[in-house]
Amino acid sequence: MEFARPRGTRDFLFDEMRQRKKAESTLRKIFESYGYQEIKTPLFEELKLFTTKSGEEIVDQLYNFKDKSDRELTLRPEITAPVARLYLNELEKTAVKPIKLYYYGSCFRYERPQKGRFRQFWQFGCELIGAKTPQGEAEVIALCTDSINALGITTADVNINHLGIIRGLFSHFNISDETQREIMVVIDKGDKDLLIESLSGDNPVIDNDELNQILLKLIDLVGDKSILNDVEELIAPYDESKAALEELKELIDLLEDFDVENYTLNLGVARGLDYYTGIVFEIYVPELGAQKQICGGGSYSLVKVFGGQEVESTGFALGFDRLMNAIEELTEVEELGSHLDIYVIPITEDVRSEAYKITQLLRRNGIKADVDLNNKKFRKLMNYADKIKVEKIALMGPKELEDGKITIKDMVSGNQELIDIENIVEYVKGE
The missing domain is CATH 3.40.50.800 (Anticodon-binding domain)
Structure with missing residues (x-):
């Protein structure tokens, strides 16, 4: 009789586990140097935790099941929602803010396995709850870049945006929540042709040529802080977007204070989920090809979605498996010594x-x-x-x-x- 691994999973042998433990230890040291403390959440949660956050359509991507008491449960597909639930259950009324916590654990998604994408995968991430904006975002981005640098990944490209700029335009033109969601998902895919088709095809998602042209110009703005002048000129007639731009400018100044030099302003970074509200960022390692994104994060309002009081929250999750791919791709393979003294x-x-x-x-x-x-x-x-x-x-x-x-x-x-x-x-x- 022969038993195979479940599809989309992996076995890790001795040397690979030692490399993973080494990277894990490096990340722990960096996170803890910033004052973060580790937490753990269950591998499975109530299904409604994730459908409330991401909609019923996410069920097709989950390993969900009923337990013996007929409760709807699921293996966690990510850890931000469990952290928000933990905050509401354990910390909201008692903890002194800002709260700095980090986590490391496996997640599960029922997706088609491919290179750099598995059904069981690991995330290493953090949440900063109750820190002021944009100081909190600046420190979180600094933590993220320091972590990646400490692993020897030198080609990582940090791409930063502020969703308030686009959401301000949506507000000015009275775009419905449903339409906003649809467009943000398309922008998040990073497929310019698909976006052009969505905005200017035979049946455009938004029936407003002025807004469509602004969006197409906006997401093309990628570069250093000099592009802020172009953004300012583009949104000049729309007061609803100006506060977000000022916040983005302040963040850029703060990044210099936190000694973050290598970043790209990218107005096409969307993080296509409703609860992301302000500054967002993604980190790419070009050498990884189609699966180049190793990190995503930003400011969000998830606690309020779950019924709690509004609280400023910022965080990110590193795709640990892709980090290991990047380490293998970009650093010299270290010959491991003995596992014994x-x-x-x-x-x-x-x-x-x-x-x-x-x-x-x-x-x-x-x-x-x-x-x-x-x-x-x-x-x-x-x-x-x-x-x-x-x-x-x-x-x-x-x-x-x-x-x-x-x-x-x-x-x-x-x-x-x-x-x-x-x-x-x-x-x-x-x-």
Whole structure:
């Protein structure tokens, strides 16, 4: 009988897991240096948490089910909504703002698997709740760029926009919520031809040529802060968009204070979900091709959607799997050393009991140690130590043990030294 992995999932073996754990550890250090604390939410939530956020149409993309009490549940497709639910349940009335939290975990979507896109995937992200705008966004973008830089990804392109500019135009021209949603989804796809067809085809989504022409010009504005003059000129007749532009200008000034230099203003970044309200950003790594987006984030009003009090919230989620693809693509593959600090080798069977005791002593002092459990011969144990690239081995013979000694061999230099067993922990630690 043969069992295969479920479609759209992966197995990770030892070396790959070590690389992933290394990246995870790097991200944790950066996030915590900004004052963020880790939280965990359940792998499954009530289905209505996500349909309330994204509409009933999302059900086709979910792993949803009924439990034995007939409750509608689903494996989480992302973690922002669970964080908003956690905030309402646990933090809204008691926590001092701003609240800085981060998360790392797996998510599930029932989609067609393809390169860089799986049915089980991992997100590493954060939420900043209750910080002022645009200071909060500036710090969040700085955190995001510092995290990516710390992983050695040097070609990441941070694209920033303010949705209030487009939403202000929609307000000026009295565009319905449903039509706004439809257009924002098209803009979010980044398909210029599709947008042109939607706005200027035989049956345009918006029956207003003035607005259609402004939108087509607006989303073409991509560059450094010099394009802000073009944006200002374009929206000059429309007061509803001007406050958002001023906020975007203030953000750009703040990014300099937070030492963020490499970014692109891109008026075509939309984040096509209704709850995104202000500054938004996406990060691309061109070398990843069609799946180049490794991060998305911005300011949102999700807590209010769930029935809570309005609170300024900003966050982002890094696609951890795509981060790993980018690391592999852009950085030199680091040759991994051994997973052990030392390997204990009993030379004869009569010292095996002591070998186990010494191995436990090392482990309980924070040293990664292992010992033979299969009664292998000395030569095979030496071959194994060489194969796993361990730098130190402890050779235990009966004569040395009688004298309270043990031989430590450096497998790199070939040097070996006889030391007192009572000093082995300090010796291995280099103290």
